[in-house]
Amino acid sequence: MTSREVQRRFDLEVAKYGVIDPVFGATVEDYINYAYQAYIDEMYDSLINPAIKFEINERVSRILAPLLRDYTETTFVAITTNNASGYYIEWDDSNDLQYIITEKAVFTHEDCNEEETTYTGKILPIKHNMIRSNINNPFLNPTLKEEEPVVWRMNIFSDRLELIFPSRSTPISYTCRYIKKQTPYTINPADPANTAMEIDSSVHGDIAQKAAIMYLSDLRINTQKTETNGNT
Amino acid sequence: MTTTEMINAFTVGYDIANLEGPGYEDDEILIFLNKAQIIEVLKEVGIKRWSYISNLIENETGATNPAAHEFSHSLFYTPSHDYLAYISSKSYVSRSDYKEVNYEWIGNRLINKDVSHKYVTNALNKPIILEPCVYEEEDGTIAIIHDQETTFSNQNDFYLEYVRYPVQITSVVDCELNEIPMHERIVNTAINFAKGVFNANEQAILAQADRIIKQPEL
Secondary structure, three states: OOHHHHHHHHHHHHHOOOOOOOOOHHHHHHHHHHHHHHHHHHHHOOOOOOOOOOOOOHHHHHHHHHHEEEEEEOOOEEOOOOOOOEEEEEOOOOOOEEEEEEEEEEEEEEOOOOOEEEEEEEEEEOOOHHHHHHOOOOOOOOOOOOOOOEEEEEEOOOOEEEEEOOOOEEEEEEEEEEEEOOOOOOOOOOOHHHOOOOOOHHHHHHHHHHHHHHHHHHHHHHHHHHHHHHHO | OOHHHHHHHHHHHHHHHOOOOOOOOHHHHHHHHHHHHHHHHHHHHHOOOOHHHHHHEEEEEEOOEEOOOOOEOEEEEOOOOOEEEEEEEEEEEEEOOOOOEEEEEEEOEEOOHHHHHHHOEEOOEOOOOOOOEEEEOOOOOEEEEOOOOEEEOOOOOEEEEEEEOOOOOOOOOOOOOOHHHHHHHHHHHHHHHHHHHHOHHHHHHHHHHHHHHHOOOO
16 A cells, blocks of 8 residues: 555544544544554564564565565674673664574584684574673573574664674674664655565555544544543 | 505514604614524524525536635635525636645535645645535635645636625515515524614523524524
């Protein structure tokens, strides 16, 4: 659906509840963007709606597929605040990282004979407080044990990831597939052909409907507040 | 009824009900009749019953003009007769980009002036107006608001059906309203006005008449 079609769907939804005059355009834009973000979160996060989570079925997978991107970074900056093997990577200028789906890191490790071997490590997202509590635990910390080495990853800043590699390692590359931040919906499209929401078109109507329900809900609350104030 | 017949009917009805009331000259009776005429027309407009005032209904096609105020995508139309009330209208328009239409007559939607700002296109508001919206201006013109995708041809692009003011009843001009049932009603209302001049019990009728004048859509 184009930007205008989504707006029209919003108008029709609120009209069902007696809001016949057009809702102010900038307000429509805001509510559709609220609903847009809420919809993506709901499709991704099983804590919001346990029945729906990312790729639980083909349909949900298709809904978010247009937002998936691949990313590879080869520039690492040492950050030794937490660990001597810590590095961070900074997202490119797009700064569009929203949720990471899958990731891996390639690095070289120098053994005690000073021979280097290249490994592809599995990334384990951890909480910040786990660094201190688990860094010295040989069963949990980033090591080369078993078949697949483990690299820890934490989120730091909106556009930065902190990686902790096994000791005596040098990072080569970090690769991930992620859900990008959606381009906000706008009622002022520069080019109507390019203004459709990026999420799958089959749910554009659902987002407009969700936005209308959010608007009507707020409208009802505001009306009740006005009536209450008027009575006191 | 001719003017003379209406005056006679007024005199008969008034005298029967008000033996002790003041008498009225013909010119004074005409004042009551003209006031009653407007009231009765507004009553019909209020309930949107056009058949009883069909003699006052005008329909015409003309060109819209750019509005003088700063709102974009707005026009106005000036009726050729003395405008009293809106019935319906259509616009000859084309639409581009969204719900495309190549110059067709599209029915307009009447809105109230107090909500017209919601229909005005600007940088923060891009309403979708599939049916151009119209509202009545204080000066008897019709304001038209459309969206950014709509284009008027500016040549006989507006059709308006409306109620015009009735001509004043004078000794040489008869009432032009539909004789049945409007003439009888006008005479009766005029009698009530005349009674209200000196009888306090009739004030309620006058108050009701005033209310109808102020709020004809009740």
